[in-house]
Amino acid sequence: MKIRQFKFVYIFFLYVLFVIGIESTYGWSGEHNGITAAAVKLLPSEDRNYIAPEASMLAKEYCEFPDQNWPCMGEWGGGNADPHLPRFPDTRREWDISFYCGWDPVLQKGKGYPHRPPETFTAVQHYFGKAVEALxxxxxxxxxxxxxxxxxxxxxxxxxxxxxxxxxxxxxxxLDVIHVDGYVPHSLGRTKEEAAAALAERVRDLVDWTEKRLAPLLADAGVPIDEAKKLCAKELVHARVAGAVAKLHTEKPAEFESAACDCANECLRVCADALHTVLTLAPHPRPEPVPNAPDINLVFNPSFEEDDGDRVPDGWYVGWLDLGDRSGRAEWYRAGTHWDKPVKTGQRSVLLLWVPDKGLEWRQDWRHALHVNDGENYQGTVWIKTRAATGTTWFALQSCDTAYQPVDSAKSEIIKKDGDWQKLSVKLRVPKGACWLRVILHTEGNSGAVWFDDVEVVKTAE
Ligand SMILES: [Zn+2]
Structure with a gap:
């Protein structure tokens, strides 16, 4: 292939990778969602009601957390620093995924687990325990x-x-082939510890089961399973094993697919047991969230003073509304040594700079968003300072439903001119169907700079 042709094919290949997502290329992306949704369906109705408010996101998002705990989330170049590719949305910080995985790949803090046996036997015990404790x-x-x-x-x-x-x-x-109709999930133990240990054994058996299921096919293709394991322990994608799998794909596609389906359904049975057990150990009836206290600031890290070391203030993340934009910057701003310090209080504020037409935002992450009930009233305030501003700037209280989709948004007055610190304020009555509230700090089409500081959200009587 000529170099130009090669370059084109390479870029196209990278584009395809980006479009179908890194996860689906390297793992079981759609299957993760399909198995999770099917596991919830298998639960007895009492369990299903318990998990109902989070069931859709469990299947859509949470079961993919370990595959989204990458340091490149929020950064340029499709994960590979490729200048032709857009930015990744910062899903990792949006959900504080590193907190749930227990491992921060940017700060290199905590303890993570490889996504393969035997380490997964310990991992499932650990996260089982965390789930039970949270509930x-x-x-x-x-x-x-x-x-x-x-x-x-x-x-x-x-x-x-x-x-x-x-x-x-x-x-x-x-994904339609993922279901095991009539399977009744059973409890793995009466205490957290007993059940977690049983789950680890159950997952060990699962691995054995899937290996036995695929063994005859692999042997047929010329590389028995034990040999395949040994070869791939030495080299991640060993050519002989890759060759055998490619052969199965072309010569026995139906058998290979049917093995994948059976393994997915065996995973489904284990997931259903694990979920049923977690919910059995949870308190009944499900405790209602404690209502927010009135007249205090409910915002976590409201003045942006706290940061765990990654230069993004804790509890906040950047919403890139134009993933192809190359100029916009969202920064954790530090008061300088000059007389002019664009922070309202403390040493820090957040800055949006050189922002494209589609806009750029600082948003509260979901872990620190407020749990709210319909009919409650909230007042939000924030201080804003602009310099050489050309675009429009506002802030909003956004209310969202259990699928974390906006139901309503109370937007502040729009700032278009330059000015020193001024306080903006909005009020929101939580509409029916909303259960989350978060703060959004927004500017768009702005070749200048905007600072935000001292965010406050207070529950009010009316
Ligand atoms: Zn994975």
């Missing part, structure tokens, strides 16, 4: 997110991550 403390959302992480490790265990050439092509054509 016992009445924190349903946190519990559901830990369940998502636990699910991911169960699901990866049955998808041959330890034999990468299989893992990467072990997909079902359609």
């Amino acid at each position: 016992q403390a009445g924190r349903l959302s946190d519990g559901a997110r830990f369940i998502g992480v636990m699910f991911h490790y169960i699901q990866d265990s049955g998808a041959f991550p330890h034999v990468q050439p299989i893992h990467r092509s072990f997909h079902t054509k359609s």
Whole structure:
């Protein structure tokens, strides 16, 4: 291939990778969602009601957390610093995924687990315990997110991550084949510890089961499973194993697909048992979230003073509304040594600079968003300073439903001119169907700079 042709094919290949997502290329992306949704369906109705407010996000988002805990989230170049590719949305900080996974890949803090056996046996025990503890403390959302992480490790265990050439092509054509009608989930133990240990054994059996299921096919293709495991332990994608898998794909596609489907459904049974057990150990009836106290500032890290070391203030993340934009900057601003210090109080504020037409935002992450009830009233305020501003700047209180989609938004007055610190204020009555409230700090089409500081959200009588 000529160099130009090669370059084009390479860029196109990278584009395809980006469009279908890194996860689906290297793992069981759609299957994670399909197995999780099917596991919730298998639950007895009491369990299903318990997890109902978080069920859709468990299947859509939480079960993928470990595959989104990458340091490149929010950064340029499709994960590979490729200048032709857009920015990744910062999903990792949007959900504080590193908190739920227990490992921060930017700060290199905490403890993570590889997505393969035997480490997954320990991982599932750990996240099972975290899920039960969160639910016992009445924190349903946190519990559901830990369940998502636990699910991911169960699901990866049955998808041959330890034999990468299989893992990467072990997909079902359609998610509809993922169901085990009539399966009744059973409890794995009466205490957290007993059940967590039983789950680890259950996942060990799952790995054995999936290996036995695929063994005859691999032997047929010329590389028995034990040999495939040994080869891939030495080299992630060993050519002989990759060759055998490619052969199966072309010569026995139906058999290979049917094995992938059976393994997905075996994972489904384990997930259903694990979820049922977590919910059995949770307090009944489900504790209602404690209502917010009136007349105090409910915003976490409201003056942007706290940061764990990654230069993004804790509890906040950047919303890139134009992923292809190359100039906009969102910065954690530090008061300088000059007489002019664009911070309202303390040493820090947040800055939006050189912002494209589609806009750029600082948003509260979901872990620190406020749990609210319909009919409650909130007042939000923020201080804003602009310099050489050309665009429009505002802030908003956004109310969202259980699918974390906006229901309503109370927007402040729009600032278009330059000015020193001024206080903006909005009021919001939580509409029916909303249960989350978060603050959004926004500017768009702005070649100048905007600083925000001292955010406040207070629950009011009316
Ligand atoms: Zn994974």
